[in-house]
Amino acid sequence: MVGRQTGLTIGEVAERTGMATSALRYWEDLGLIHARRTTGNQRRYERATIRRVSFVRAAQRVGLSLEEIARALATLPEGRTPTSRDWARLSRAWRPRLDQQIGRLEKLRDQLDSCIGCGCLSLSTCALHNPDDVLAARGPGAVLLEP
16 A cells, blocks of 8 residues: 555645645645655655644634644644544634634625725725825734724
């Protein structure tokens, strides 16, 4: 059976997960996944890496950054694949963050209705307007839409 004794190649992990090999290498650099090296310096991944990649992708789909995911994965014992119990614990911890994100999206949706309705996008009345980039110090994104 391919990969059972020697581990999975990066191409095999990419094929099984639908991820680009460049993304897998990047995630490895970030510590999200781990590979051992062969004597020829080729990456070999444990089968459990497939589940770990799926875990990371699921966390990204709910809007978490790779930094947040890395912090969460760091709470797991080394070399262990997240279980359903781990996912439940981590998702409970992420709930306030996700509720905040949902609130921002609802506010954006509700405020965009008036812009879409009138079509003017008036700079004098638009809630999204940021003259002279005065809000840059508050960080990136639509900071006027923070709940």
